[in-house]
Amino acid sequence: QAKRAGRNNLVNFESGMVESVTRRYRLEQELKQALDRGEFELHLQSQFDRDERLIGAEVLLRWRHPVRGLVSPAEFIPVAEESGQIIAIGEWVLSEACHLLHGLEHSTPPGQRVPTISVNVSPRQFRTPDFVDRVRETIEQTGIDPSHLMIEITENMLVSHASDAIARMRALAALGLAFSIDDFGTGYSSFAYLKRLPLSEIKLDKSFVDDVPGTPGDTAMVEAILAMAARLGIDVVAEGVETCEQFDYLKANDCTRFQGFCFARPVPARQWVDERLEAMEKRPSS
Numbered sequence: 534q535a536k537r538a539g540r541n542n543l544v545n546f547e548s549g550m551v552e553s554v555t556r557r558y559r560l561e562q563e564l565k566q567a568l569d570r571g572e573f574e575l576h577l578q579s580q581f582d583r584d585e586r587l588i589g590a591e592v593l594l595r596w597r598h599p600v601r602g603l604v605s606p607a608e609f610i611p612v613a614e615e616s617g618q619i620i621a622i623g624e625w626v627l628s629e630a631c632h633l634l635h636g637l638e639h640s641t642p643p644g645q646r647v648p649t650i651s652v653n654v655s656p657r658q659f660r661t662p663d664f665v666d667r668v669r670e671t672i673e674q675t676g677i678d679p680s681h682l683m684i685e686i687t688e689n690m691l692v693s694h695a696s697d698a699i700a701r702m703r704a705l706a707a708l709g710l711a712f713s714i715d716d717f718g719t720g721y722s723s724f725a726y727l728k729r730l731p732l733s734e735i736k737l738d739k740s741f742v743d744d745v746p747g748t749p750g751d752t753a754m755v756e757a758i759l760a761m762a763a764r765l766g767i768d769v770v771a772e773g774v775e776t777c778e779q780f781d782y783l784k785a786n787d788c789t790r791f792q793g794f795c796f797a798r799p800v801p802a803r804q805w806v807d808e809r810l811e812a813m814e815k816r817p818s819s
């Protein structure tokens with residue numbers, strides 16, 4: 534009896550493994566075609582300042598799969614990262630984002646603020662030897678003002694290939710673009726790095742935002758990060774702000790930027806652009 538059960542478990546385990554390998558292989562094959570078939574699209578999630586004015590948006594990639602519908606990047610980015618497909622996909626995202634930014638620059642009346650567009654760059658893409666050149670080319674081809682572009686990287690990238698990554702950041706910062714550290718506080722953050730990097734912003738990870746207001750013990754990290762950033766003159770975006778209580782608390786603790794469902798959800802880029810134009814027509818001076 535026990536032996537039979539053991540055998541069955543083994544069979545189940547093996548077929549489970551075959552299934553996940555097959556599924557993964559299929560995902561990789563489909564990802565390969567997705568770019569050519571135009572199945573990727575950009576969505577944008579607005580970011581706001583302390584007075585709840587629109588200051589920018591984060592670009593979030595979506596895959597409109599012919600059968601499965603909208604697939605979350607949480608599912609396909611890790612696969613694309615491992616297979617190397619993220620490099621081509623990431624280049625496409627950057628190029629699309631710059632075209633979109635160029636449109637925003639032209640539709641913004643003089644004297645008004647052009648929203649900052651933030652683009653996520655994966656570790657593998659950031660590490661390609663010609664990354665700096667590709668970004669420079671994209672900036673030149675699209676004619677954008679690089680000061681309106683922000684690149685989001687994660688802190689682990691700075692730990693694993695530190696001197697390379699820092700040199701690359703400096704070269705990109707010299708082009709005029711800004712950097713943000715995504716999911717700040719979840720990786721191997723070393724506060725010492727922050728001082729040496731050309732950083733304009735860190736993104737307080739949602740897992741911290743979830744904890745506030747909370748008890749003093751829970752909020753110690755959040756308050757320490759906010760205080761440190763304020764001293765260093767670095768902006769902090771709170772990500773995943775879902776409630777007014779979180780907003781009030783973060784604002785009282787010198788957080789400078791806000792992003793989350795409480796303010797706006799990610800929407801297709803076209804819709805975001807249209808809504809912004811509508812809002813500008815209604816309130817031409819804001």
Ligand code: C2E
Nearest residue numbers: 593594605606607610626653654655773774775793794795
């Ligand atoms: P991320 O960069 O930390 O992006 C924030 C994620 O939190 C987004 O999920 C966003 O939709 C979600 N979010 C924002 N506000 C709230 C909120 O109030 N509540 C909740 N529950 N969630 C909120 P999304 O779009 O599924 O993206 C997941 C991750 O996929 C991103 O995390 C980023 O690491 C990656 N990703 C997305 N687009 C790209 C891309 O173009 N390139 C690369 N390399 N990675 C990307």
Ligand code: MG
Nearest residue numbers: 591653685715
């Ligand atoms: Mg991000």
Ligand code: MG
Nearest residue numbers: 715716736772
């Ligand atoms: Mg984030």
Ligand code: MG
Nearest residue numbers: 716738739772
């Ligand atoms: Mg996150």
